[in-house]
Amino acid sequence: MNEIIRLEKVSYAYEEDGPRAVDGLDLSFERGSFTAVLGHNGSGKSTMAKMMNGLFLPTEGRVTVDGMDTADEKNTWEIRKKAGMIFQNPDNQLVATVVTDDVAFGLENLGVPPAEMPERINWALEQAGMAEHAFKAPHLLSGGQKQRVAIAGVLAMRPEIIICDEATAMLDPQGRREVLSVMEKLNREQGITVIWITHFMEEAVRFSRLLVMDRGRVVMDGTPAEVFSDEEKLERMHLRLPVMARLSMKLRKENGDIPLCLTAEDLAREAEKRWN
Amino acid sequence: MELKLDHVTHTYQPGSPFQATAIRDISLTVGDGDFTALIGPTGSGKSTLAQHLNGLLKPTEGTVTLDGEDIHQKGFDRRRVRQQVGLVFQYPETQLFEETVKKDIAFGPRNLGLSEDEIAERVRTAMEQVGLDFENEGDKSPFELSGGKMRRCAIAGVIAMRPKVLVLDEPTAGLDPEAREDLMEMVADLHRKGTAIVMVTHSMDDAAKYCSRTVVLEKGRVVMDGAPREVFSRAEELTRMGLDVPQVLRLGMLLREKGIPFPEDAIREEEAEKALLELFGNRSGPGLQDRKGGRGHA
Numbered sequence: 001m002n003e004i005i006r007l008e009k010v011s012y013a014y015e016e017d018g019p020r021a022v023d024g025l026d027l028s029f030e031r032g033s034f035t036a037v038l039g040h041n042g043s044g045k046s047t048m049a050k051m052m053n054g055l056f057l058p059t060e061g062r063v064t065v066d067g068m069d070t071a072d073e074k075n076t077w078e079i080r081k082k083a084g085m086i087f088q089n090p091d092n093q094l095v096a097t098v099v100t101d102d103v104a105f106g107l108e109n110l111g112v113p114p115a116e117m118p119e120r121i122n123w124a125l126e127q128a129g130m131a132e133h134a135f136k137a138p139h140l141l142s143g144g145q146k147q148r149v150a151i152a153g154v155l156a157m158r159p160e161i162i163i164c165d166e167a168t169a170m171l172d173p174q175g176r177r178e179v180l181s182v183m184e185k186l187n188r189e190q191g192i193t194v195i196w197i198t199h200f201m202e203e204a205v206r207f208s209r210l211l212v213m214d215r216g217r218v219v220m221d222g223t224p225a226e227v228f229s230d231e232e233k234l235e236r237m238h239l240r241l242p243v244m245a246r247l248s249m250k251l252r253k254e255n256g257d258i259p260l261c262l263t264a265e266d267l268a269r270e271a272e273k274r275w276n
Numbered sequence: 277m278e279l280k281l282d283h284v285t286h287t288y289q290p291g292s293p294f295q296a297t298a299i300r301d302i303s304l305t306v307g308d309g310d311f312t313a314l315i316g317p318t319g320s321g322k323s324t325l326a327q328h329l330n331g332l333l334k335p336t337e338g339t340v341t342l343d344g345e346d347i348h349q350k351g352f353d354r355r356r357v358r359q360q361v362g363l364v365f366q367y368p369e370t371q372l373f374e375e376t377v378k379k380d381i382a383f384g385p386r387n388l389g390l391s392e393d394e395i396a397e398r399v400r401t402a403m404e405q406v407g408l409d410f411e412n413e414g415d416k417s418p419f420e421l422s423g424g425k426m427r428r429c430a431i432a433g434v435i436a437m438r439p440k441v442l443v444l445d446e447p448t449a450g451l452d453p454e455a456r457e458d459l460m461e462m463v464a465d466l467h468r469k470g471t472a473i474v475m476v477t478h479s480m481d482d483a484a485k486y487c488s489r490t491v492v493l494e495k496g497r498v499v500m501d502g503a504p505r506e507v508f509s510r511a512e513e514l515t516r517m518g519l520d521v522p523q524v525l526r527l528g529m530l531l532r533e534k535g536i537p538f539p540e541d542a543i544r545e546e547e548a549e550k551a552l553l554e555l556f557g558n559r560s561g562p563g564l565q566d567r568k569g570g571r572g573h574a
């Protein structure tokens with residue numbers, strides 16, 4: 001089976017008879033895929049994400065993770081083990097008084113043998129760039145440091161699917177690039193499925209598939225080049241083109257043969273071809 | 277107005293195993309009309325510094341003065357600092373608590389002991405400034421608002437105190453692109469109307485676009501301080517410490533490597549647009565025919 005997550009006519013309402021935060025989603029994710037989810041504030045991204053590891057159960061419809069229905073209680077632990085989630089606000093997910101214990105906590109819950117733990121924990125802290133803070137107290141860390149601890153916690157669990165809900169919102173530019181590079185590497189080398197929710201269009205261009213959400217639905221679904229070729233629709237969705245794409249389109253108006261460029265490298269390359 | 281940090285050092289939990297010196301020997305002056313970006317890698321002390329500006333944290337060494345008076349000296353009315361220097365925390369919407377938007381915004385002004393009329397007037401103006409609708413949104417619960425609007429509500433609560441300095445700690449984190457743009461325009465507008473702004477940000481593009489001064493912190497020390505153009509010209513050092521340069525500057529470096537004379541000091545999107553059009557806009561292509569007046573090379 002090639003689909004690892006499947007949503008069938010999935011809706012979610014926070015209150016009975018209340019508005020639907022997610023509204024009739026029909027969607028699936030391939031095993032080993034690398035997807036970014038975009039959408040304005042309140043468009044339903046986090047609600048959808050929380051249904052993909054069984055944290056929320058759909059009000060209507062069905063969510064399956066690797067064939068297992070999230071609504072079936074006996075699947076809960078298996079699903080949590082498979083699909084690791086990094087939440088928007090790290091304050092809500094740090095539990096222990098020392099960073100290493102916090103990372104260990106998730107492993108204990110999964111029943112990982114104690115002998116394996118130190119190695120996994122060290123690896124995860126290393127990947128998340130928090131090795132030097134291993135023995136600090138999580139609640140005394142800066143915002144970005146807390147976010148990195150949460151990332152380490154999920155990496156240590158070695159899930160098959162990683163769902164990042166704005167996991168880099170508080171990181172410095174390099175931290176943001178590093179964390180995304182770790183995800184790229186896990187995806188490329190180990191076939192981990194990555195679902196990356198973000199408000200940064202510059203990050204989105206690095207994914208192979210983009211989803212744009214609006215009012216609980218997916219309104220655009222395609223490669224970055226496809227999605228970013230419709231600026232008008234993106235603006236209606238309260239989104240923007242990446243800066244380089246915007247510059248290339250302005251130039252295209254004046255000099256019709258410049259194509260849509262998503263990165264500075266693309267734009268520089270296209271410019272060079274026209275420089276004589 | 278002059279807000280001044282003089283050789284300020286802050287150590288958290290001194291004497292405990294968690295002792296950590298977050299900022300060291302920082303001297304910094306904020307004056308009327310400033311729009312300062314405070315940038316620095318994760319954990320470099322930005323939030324700690326921000327909280328010294330309104331007296332929320334007390335220096336372990338050094339002094340903070342407002343118009344020449346030490347704000348931590350005995351007998352100094354601390355409310356004066358709270359009123360003149362407004363601080364908007366990271367994710368401030370987590371601190372909303374009143375039943376309605378109006379009440380939440382009125383909380384600060386009420387503590388100043390103002391009359392009901394004056395409070396109502398300030399709430400109305402603050403809502404207008406942040407782009408919230410007094411009639412339609414004022415009586416809603418703040419928790420019914422979208423993420424971007426909650427953020428504005430929290431900021432309105434601070435603005436309603438009519439501070440002379442507004443300190444914002446990563447105000448656009450978590451906002452969608454449009455909300456982010458709107459919020460930055462709102463802050464720029466407050467600045468134009470006379471409020472001094474100090475903004476902690478991880479966006480080099482925003483620092484380049486909006487600020488007149490950029491202060492860089494690394495490991496608790498100020499390592500650079502100057503106009504954005506000056507600071508961002510030190511790209512290598514910035515990258516080494518975990519920061520970055522505005523995207524336009526990076527584009528410029530790539531273009532110059534290829535022998536294209538893109539201006540070295542362009543850091544803003546509109547500057548890049550102008551330069552690119554000058555370099556490429558008048559070359560062959562359908563856009564060319566109907567344009568009068570050639571734009572030569574820069």
Ligand SMILES: Nc1ncnc2c1ncn2[C@@H]1O[C@H](COP(=O)(O)OP(=O)(O)OP(=O)(O)O)[C@@H](O)[C@H]1O
Nearest residue numbers: 014021039040041042043044045046047048422423
């Ligand atoms: N706990 C809750 N109770 C009631 N409504 C909620 C709750 N959480 C979210 N909502 C509503 O559900 C809708 C979708 O919210 P969701 O958090 O999924 O959006 P999002 O796309 O993640 O937004 P953001 O970019 O701001 O994180 C919004 O209208 C929101 O107001």
Ligand SMILES: Nc1ncnc2c1ncn2[C@@H]1O[C@H](COP(=O)(O)OP(=O)(O)OP(=O)(O)O)[C@@H](O)[C@H]1O
Nearest residue numbers: 140141142143144288298318319320321322323324
């Ligand atoms: N209450 C505390 N007790 C002990 N150390 C602390 C405390 N708060 C912060 N620190 C430490 O002080 C340093 C500076 O933290 P601060 O929050 O000022 O950083 P920052 O520049 O705002 O980082 P970020 O970009 O991640 O928000 C960090 O190393 C942090 O771990």
Ligand SMILES: [Mg+2]
Nearest residue numbers: 045046047088
């Ligand atoms: Mg969300």
Ligand SMILES: [Mg+2]
Nearest residue numbers: 142143322323
């Ligand atoms: Mg901070």
